[in-house]
Each structure stands twice: as structure tokens, then as C-alpha cells.
Amino acid sequence: MTAASAIARKDWREFVRDRRLLVMAALMVLLSLAAVMTAYARVAAYEADRVATERRDRVTWESQGERNPHSVAHFATWALRPLTPLAVLEPGVTPYAGAAIWMEAHNQNGARARAIDDAAIAFDLGTFSVAWVLQTIVPLLIFVIAAGLVARERERGTLALLLIGGADARGLLPRKLGGLARIALLLAAPVLAAGIAAALLAGAVDPLRLALWTLAYILFFGIVATAAVAVSALARTVSGAMLILIGLWCVAVLLAPRAGVAIAQATAPTPAPDAFWSALRTDLAKAPDPFEDKAFEAAVLQRYGVGKVEDLPVSFAGLQLDESEKHGAVVFDRHFGRLAAIHAEQRAAMRWASLLSPVPALENVSTALAxxxxxxxxxFQNQAEAHRRAMIGALNRDMVEHGAGEDFDYKAGSALWRATDEFRFHMPNVGATLRTIWLDLAILGAWALATALLLRLASHRLARSIV
Structure with missing residues (x-):
């Protein structure tokens, strides 16, 4: 056994005998159980409510009897966003984003029913979850444990004796890192194991997404542990190393993500809801109205080769409704597209916070894979809108084809309602997801390289200290 291996084993034995480690491990078990139980209950309850609501909504939709298709288009139906089993691990934006969209004629509605609106207490540091524990608590514990890994040896004088006795200075820190990795695994394993088990119980998990999600956190812990060992080696005292590491934790975990949000809002401010909807309604009012547009009427008469509306072989009102939907779609695409572009700019701007910390990049990767x-x-919103347009278009076409001479007096049977497809959200595939986070993965890789170089620098400095 080399001297470096011996001291790594000694570190492990000391931590095992140290009651603080046992307290930390017990704390992580309790936190993991609390996070998993909370998240599992939230996701399971939501999914049960969603499935039950969709069934009731479908029964109501199919039980309307004979009605005018346009009346049914205004009666409308709901699109409800499903939660993946991995939402047990990482809730992401779901508590703050709407979960239900009312799909009705003439309107592209925003998502409603935000879970955060029903929360009794707002948790300013993020949603309590497995991901929150892994991103916030585990790094703090790793820093606390690692502060004395090398600095304590220096204070005791055992580091100089070890190096003078022939220990490989350049191999010492990697050995220290290996010992710390064992301890970090002891702390993080309960959280990961409990979370993965809960996700598997919650439904059919995409194994590739789960594997990539887990690997991302392993990489993050590697970055944290490597930085911690390097700081402990560069610091002269345990208290100095602890002070630096706690400061790094505050910057990396508490300040950097919020700095990213501030940068995003300053770079691409989100329009106020009232201003957004007011501008949209103003543009809708400017759009041509097929019910008042004589040019549209003349074009329809020419297309069908008749001289007056009463002679049309189709429902003129149905054509007007369909044309109105087309005009509205142009306005909706312009305004909602502009809003999506602002959110994309904000997402890009938030990455600047990754200069201070790997946590913003990890958050992007974690939420994307979940x-x-x-x-x-x-x-979800785009698919709901596409479904709305297809549904309203089908109802308008039925009125056009079968409502000649009757228009709004025409009534379709329940067979039409049953023939209308239900909304089903199709999850973007892993390839599409990775294309949105490739830069975040590259940032994590850059942080891993930077901390590895810092550890190498600390090793060289340690080797020079005995020359």
C-alpha cells in the first residue's frame, strides 16, 4: 500500500468514526424521504386528477346531443398537461406554468391552473424536491467535509511528514478526491435511490432520460468534490478553507441562479400579462372580419359560380367562421411567437450566470431531461393550439358541407363529437431535448475541466512545497 493510499484509507476511517458524518448521512436519508414522498404525492395526485378530469370532460363532450357545430366549438374542451414520472425528481417550471388550456373557437388561451397559486407557503429557494436536495444540500455537505481533507493535515504537521517520507505529492490529491467521492456517494446515494425508485413507481420511465439525468448529477458532484479538494490543498488552515468553500457555495448555489434570472429579465423583459393580451386583442380587432367583408363574399360567390349567398351549395356562415379562424391564427402566431422568442432570449441570457457557477447549467439539464x-x-402549449385549430376546423368544415341554407340553425349529431380526436401530449424525443441543452452540457464539461486543472495546480504547488 502506498503512503497516499494509506492516508486516503485513514481519511475514510476518520469520517466513519466521526459522529458528524453519521448525522449528515441520517439527515440526507430524512431529507431524501421527505423530498421523495412530497414529490411522489404531488405527481400521483395531479395525474389521478388529470386522468379523471379528461374522462369526465370527454363524456360531457360526447353527450351533447344534436347541436350546431359552432355552438360546440364555443362549448369547447380542455387540454391538460401530463407530468412525466421524472417530475418526481425534478419539478422544474411545472409549479409556475399553467397545466390546463381551454380550447375554444376564436381564441388561443394561455395555460391556467398554476400549482404555485394554491401553495400555502412560497419557498423562495426553489421547490422542495430531490433535485433541490442534490443541488443545494449535498454540495454544502461535501464542502464542509472536504475543508479539512488537506488543510487539517497541514495544520497537524502530518502533511509535511508524509511528503518528506516519500509520498507522491501529485498523487496525493487524487487519492484524497477518491476518498471524498466515497463519502459523497454515501450522502447522495439515499437521495438518488429513493428518487429513482419513486419515479419508477410513478409510471413508465424513459431509461435513457433517467440515465442521462443521473450522470449529469454525478458529473456535478465530481465538479464540486474536485473544487473542494483543491481549495483545501491551497488553503493554509481548515478555517480558511471552510470560509472559502462556504463563500463559494453561497455564490454558486444561492447567488448565481438568481443573478441569471436578473440578467434575463434585464436583457429580455417579459411583457406584463395585461399589456400582452391588450395588444393581441387590438391586433385581432384590426384583422379583416369575414362577416363584414364584402370582398370575401364576392370571392366565395365567384368560387362557386353563383350570384347570391342563398344559392351557395355550402354554408356561407361556416365559410365565414373558417376564414375568421385563419385570420386569428395569423395574429396568435405573431404574438405568441414573439413571447416564445423572448423566453428563448431569457434562457440564453441566463447562461451567463454559468460563469459563476455550474448550477444554472445543471438546472437546465435536469429540468430538460425530466x-x-x-x-x-x-x-405542450403548441400541441394544444394545433389540436384546437384542427378541432375547430373540423367542426367548421362539417357546418360548411352539411349546413347549406341553414347556417347557425344546422345541427350535427353526436357522431361528430365522438369522431373528434382527444388531445394527447406527445413528449419531445431525447434527441430534440439534447439539442436544447447541448450548450449546458458543454458548460458542465468546461467546469469539470476547469476544476481538474485547479486540482492539478494545487498538486504542483503541493509538490513544490517540499522541494
Whole structure:
């Protein structure tokens, strides 16, 4: 056994005998159980309510009897966002983003029913979850444990004796890192194991997403542990190392993510809801109205080769409704597209906070792989809008084809309602998800390289100290 290996084993034995480690491990078990139980209950209750609501909504939709298709288009139906099993691990934006969209004629509605609105207490540091524990508590514990790994040896004088006795100075810190990795695994394993088990119980988990999610956190812990060992080696005292590491934790975990939000809002401010909807309604009012547009009427008469509306072989009101939907779609695409572009700019601006910490990049990767980030929420809203347009278009076409001479007096049977497809959200595939976070993965890789270089620098400095 080399001297470096011996001291790594000694570190492990000391930590095992240290009651503080046992207290930390017990704390992590309790936190993991609390986070998992809270998240599992939240996701399970939400999914049960969603499925039950969709069933009731469908029964109501199919039981309308004979009605005019346009009346049914205004009666409308709901699109409800499903939660993936990985939402047990990482809630992401789901508590703050709407979960239900009312799909009605003439309107592209925003998502409603934000879980945060029903929360009794707002948790300013983030949603309590497995991801929160892994991003916030585990790094703090690693820093506390690692502060004395090398600095304590220096204070005791055992470090100089070890190096003079022939220990490889350049191999010492990697050995220290290996010992710290064992301890970090002891702390993080309960959280990861409990979270993964709960996700598997919550539903069919995409194994690739789960594997990538887990690997991202392992990489993050590697970055944290490597930085901690390097700081402990560079600091002269345990208290100095502790002070630096706690300061780094405050900057990396508490300040950097909030700095990213501030940068995003300053770079691309989100329009106020009242201003957004007011501008949208103003543009809708400017759009041509097929019910008042004589040019549209003349074009329809020419298309069908008749001289007056009463001679049309189709429902003129149905054509007007369909044309109105097309005009509205142009306005909706312009305004909602502009809003999506602002959110994309904010997401890009927030990455500047990654200069201070790997946590913002990790958050992006974590939420994306869990299917709970902004792009997945946007995918839900876009799919709901596409379904709304297809549904309203089908109802308008039925009125056009079968309502000649009757228009709004025409009534379709329940067979039409049953033939209308139900809304089903299709999760973006892993490839599409990775394309949205490739830069965040590169940032994590850059942080891993930077901390490895810092550890190497600390090793060289340690080797020079005995020359």
C-alpha cells in the first residue's frame, strides 16, 4: 500500500468514526424521504386528477346531443398537461406554468391552473424536491467535509511528514478526491435511490432520460468534490478553507441562479400579462372580419359560380367562421411567437450566470431531461393550439358541407363529437431535448475541466512545497 493510499484509507476511517458524518448521512436519508414522498404525492395526485378530469370532460363532450357545430366549438374542451414520472425528481417550471388550456373557437388561451397559486407557503429557494436536495444540500455537505481533507493535515504537521517520507505529492490529491467521492456517494446515494425508485413507481420511465439525468448529477458532484479538494490543498488552515468553500457555495448555489434570472429579465423583459393580451386583442380587432367583408363574399360567390349567398351549395356562415379562424391564427402566431422568442432570449441570457457557477447549467439539464423545463411547456402549449385549430376546423368544415341554407340553425349529431380526436401530449424525443441543452452540457464539461486543472495546480504547488 502506498503512503497516499494509506492516508486516503485513514481519511475514510476518520469520517466513519466521526459522529458528524453519521448525522449528515441520517439527515440526507430524512431529507431524501421527505423530498421523495412530497414529490411522489404531488405527481400521483395531479395525474389521478388529470386522468379523471379528461374522462369526465370527454363524456360531457360526447353527450351533447344534436347541436350546431359552432355552438360546440364555443362549448369547447380542455387540454391538460401530463407530468412525466421524472417530475418526481425534478419539478422544474411545472409549479409556475399553467397545466390546463381551454380550447375554444376564436381564441388561443394561455395555460391556467398554476400549482404555485394554491401553495400555502412560497419557498423562495426553489421547490422542495430531490433535485433541490442534490443541488443545494449535498454540495454544502461535501464542502464542509472536504475543508479539512488537506488543510487539517497541514495544520497537524502530518502533511509535511508524509511528503518528506516519500509520498507522491501529485498523487496525493487524487487519492484524497477518491476518498471524498466515497463519502459523497454515501450522502447522495439515499437521495438518488429513493428518487429513482419513486419515479419508477410513478409510471413508465424513459431509461435513457433517467440515465442521462443521473450522470449529469454525478458529473456535478465530481465538479464540486474536485473544487473542494483543491481549495483545501491551497488553503493554509481548515478555517480558511471552510470560509472559502462556504463563500463559494453561497455564490454558486444561492447567488448565481438568481443573478441569471436578473440578467434575463434585464436583457429580455417579459411583457406584463395585461399589456400582452391588450395588444393581441387590438391586433385581432384590426384583422379583416369575414362577416363584414364584402370582398370575401364576392370571392366565395365567384368560387362557386353563383350570384347570391342563398344559392351557395355550402354554408356561407361556416365559410365565414373558417376564414375568421385563419385570420386569428395569423395574429396568435405573431404574438405568441414573439413571447416564445423572448423566453428563448431569457434562457440564453441566463447562461451567463454559468460563469459563476455550474448550477444554472445543471438546472437546465435536469429540468430538460425530466421534461419539466420551458421548452417542454412550450411544446405542450403548441400541441394544444394545433389540436384546437384542427378541432375547430373540423367542426367548421362539417357546418360548411352539411349546413347549406341553414347556417347557425344546422345541427350535427353526436357522431361528430365522438369522431373528434382527444388531445394527447406527445413528449419531445431525447434527441430534440439534447439539442436544447447541448450548450449546458458543454458548460458542465468546461467546469469539470476547469476544476481538474485547479486540482492539478494545487498538486504542483503541493509538490513544490517540499522541494
Amino acid at each position: 421534461g419539466t423545463d420551458g421548452p417542454h411547456q412550450l411544446a
